Amino acid sequence: MISLFACFPESIASFSPEFTVNTWNLRSLSQVPCSLGHGFRFPRQLRRLRTILTCSDSSSQSWNVPVLSSSEVIDRLKQARKGQQQFLAMYSSVVDGITTDPAAMVLPLDDHMVHRGHGVFDTAMIINGYLYELDQHLDRILRSASMAKIPLPFDRETIKRILIQTVSVSGCRDGSLRYWLSAGPGDFLLSPSQCLKPTLYAIVIKTNLAINPTGVKVVTSSIPIKPPEFATVKSVNYLPNVLSQMEAEANGAYAGIWVSEDGFIAEGPNMNVAFVVNGGKELVMPRFDNVLSGCTAKRTLTLVEQLLSKGMLKSVKVMDVTVEDGKKADEMMLIGSGVLIRPVIQWDEEFIGDGKEGPIAKALLDLLLEDMRSGPPSVRVLIPY
The missing domain is CATH 3.30.470.10 (Aminotransferase class 4, branched-chain amino acid transferase, N-terminal domain)
Structure with a gap:
């Protein structure tokens, strides 16, 4: 139970003797007699009032909260x-x-x-x-x-x-x-x-650029996903994202993956996801209709054209992806400005592909890093120091 007390450095005139102690319970102030008979008034000395929060527990601790300039x-x-x-x-x-x-x-x-x-x-x-x-x-x-x-x-x-x-x-x-x-x-x-x-x-x-190609584990998030009309707005309301991340960490995972009500893969708490399917020859990314349109993910879709020209991939698609198809993929990766390209080797209890980092994720990470360090003026703005 918490009680509020008024604390005075000295006795106050016109108060009865039993109330001229240094600390009084404010709940009793209404019972304090006033010499003028007009009800209770705070005398001038109360300008020196200090408030103390006293917790009536076994420790009987008190805290003095200072008033600062x-x-x-x-x-x-x-x-x-x-x-x-x-x-x-x-x-x-x-x-x-x-x-x-x-x-x-x-x-x-x-x-x-x-x-x-x-x-x-x-x-x-x-x-x-x-x-x-x-x-x-x-x-x-x-x-x-x-x-x-x-x-x-x-x-x-x-x-x-x-x-x-x-x-x-x-x-x-x-x-x-x-x-x-x-x-x-x-x-x-x-x-x-x-x-x-x-x-x-x-x-x-x-900060240092977080370059870590080591594969990670993800879990299916049980935290309700943001409604579609808000999911595409990068607002400061990140409570669902925070709870999803905490849930993932409590389960020994790197991040949680949101799934929409119709069973399609959405996104992670602060990153997009992508998959390599069809024998490692096709890159698939969930639609941006109801998830945040990641700038890094969209830039990756441009850079991946270089892998198509080299024959490492045959096609790239942005489409609905079910959880079942995602878990059967040859590769899975997280994409975002905070993680860049991070391979996923396990989703819940199932391993992705052979349970090792795949070649497409590594190739995309190399392309992204090169783009960040020496890309065209359309993606790099020089800072005049």
Whole structure:
């Protein structure tokens, strides 16, 4: 049980002796007599009030919660962020500026994205001083914002310029740029009608490119998949994705695979999937109609043409794929900006193909890495440091 107490540094005049102790239960304050006879009033001394939350349990612990000045808050934020050097720069349209101090990389609590999930986001990789597929990711977040009915705080070119400048200020040559569009701060109501204006946030994170061709296990996710009308929006509401990932990890797997109500394979929690079938000669990818249109997956469909020209594959299809067909595939792989191309060697209790990493997944990973490091200007934007 939790009780609220008022704590005073000294006795307060006009209160009866039994209440001039240092700590009183506020539930008893209504019984405190007042010398003027007009009911209970807080005297001037109560300006020095401090509140204490006391838990009436076996430990009888008490916590003093300090009231901090703005400078004290900043000092504590700096201490809390000490050693977190991976956050290199952040832009916020709330202050209309860029900061390189991790302690200042904060969002308003009343931002509609924070307390209602009314926001969208996207990510672009930073590879050797270039932003990979920035335009493609930017187009997607603008589509997501339109579907989420979030007005743009700036036009497309201004947003792009801000993102590039944020990376430039960070000095990061290898990492990731994550950015959000939100309905903005205003109040804590359900409707965004009182939000002051939409907001743009962006942060540069120093990371190493996750190149790991080792095969992994996946499981069929039991977490309900997002409705089709929301699955194609890259919103900040990732609770189903988080629960799916936690379920997979609890079962010793790398990721969970969502299956639609009609039995077709959908996607992973933050990646698309693809299969090699028909004796290793055909690449098949589930339709993007009811799943997130992955930029890396779509780029892979372009790069795979090189495998067709070499005779490693005979055809490529985007079509409905059943779980039964997927588990019988010669190869299975996860595709996304966070995993690149990651082979899957086991789904639930069944091995995929011979239970080893396949040649097509490796070839696609090599093509993707080459494209990220030396691809055409259409997929690589140079950062002016």
